[in-house]
Amino acid sequence: MSRPRGPLALVDARPGPGFQVTFDGAPLDVLPGQTIAAALWSAGITSWRRTRVEQRPRGVFCGIGVCFDCLVTVNGVPNQRACLAPARPGDEIRTQDGDGHVEV
């Protein structure tokens, strides 16, 4: 019987103490160094934006900052790339509707 080996075990990571952020109001546990996308994926969340025209769900596509598909609202600021933005203690992450601007 081998025990399941997650990414932390595979690289023998010893991360520092975790912290919390919220996603649509619900608390999430995050490890230091995780991007917002990594934090959301670790919690089993794969979609955090709805498209502008047809309200289709979107999450990580390229994962390397190129495609701008993973845009999300963090601390009231829309259009952050979740795959690049590091999660910080207390971040309020919210599902982004369309362009994320109520009005400009």
Add this chain to the structure above:
Amino acid sequence: MTGAACAWYAVRAGLRVVVLDRGPVAGGTTGAGEGNLLVSDKEPGPELNLALLSTRLWHDLSQEPGIGGEIEYEAKGGLVVASGQDGLAALHTLAAEQRRFGVESESVAAESLTELEPHISPSYAGGVYYPQDAQVQPARAAAVLLREAVRQGAVLHTGTTVTALLRDVDASDDTDDATGGTVRGVVTDRGTLRASWVLNAAGTWGGTIAQLAGVRLPILPRRGFVLVTEPLPRVIRHKVYAADYVANVASDSSALQSSAVVEGTAAGPVLIGASRERVGFDRSFSLPVARQLAAQAVAMFPILERVRVMRSYLGFRPYLPDHLPAIGADPRAPGLLHACGHEGAGIGLAPGTGYLLAQVLTGKAPDLDLTPFRPERFEHDGDQEDDQDGSEGGGE
């Protein structure tokens, strides 16, 4: 784009067409454009005539089944603004001259600018509105035109580089050009194609194709950056630019020029141009250029200060010394035609170019006099500076 338009109009004229592209469709300058279809920035002359013809043809294309709904054609209109009374007077003079050649425009008083653009800076002395200015999504437009051309019988080979031209050996040719016989087709890295006509629509790399025929076409790259903002609700309604843009377009300097050209898009992001530099084919990002463009856009639309730029892209406008494209048959190489060198106006001028060349190819007199665009007009200029760094040839 120019090649796609040439293919489309040639097929419609009943010709058999093979399109060769060394890369993917819209992989060169077309894919780095904004898709502007402008009459407002052109002084009276042959380019304006070509732009007016093209504007009508773009409108027709926007009604064409299979094309119209797919190219994001938007007759949004252009607004040119002037910051001082002198600039405004010059702008009014230009608009009056353009009007004699069929360019529609309306003067907009300073206090009325916000009726057209609610978020524009209050600092402008006034402007001129050009309802004929329009926009397409250039990569889509090129791809859709090619798809429809193929549907009507054209053949498309992407990833195919032209390496040589097939020429007749013409013993009676007493020119000193040893390569001088009639062009009969092309050699590519994937085989040989015979053809009655070879049309060079390689854009910024068109000089290289000309070289394969032993003729000189001094096309130089003129780099431009575009900044792309995060998607926004519709805050900018027209294409808006400062009057000094026209002077920048006509400039011969190799140093950086930029003036804000700002527009909203159907998809949401705001596009911010337009910089002009002659730096060869240097693709490296330039922070000073991006900063200057952003500052100029914020000066024009202060609301953009709170908006983030998501990314930028750059491209190389195909630039000929007199700022006119090369369009027409090349008497130095019978069988070869050119359709390149449209600088920053290639998307706008593409249909007119394709339409007129289809007339040439079918033996008709073109609707516009092509003399100002004749490709051999630089023959006696002497040696020009040549900053094409090892470019590859290839039909667009």
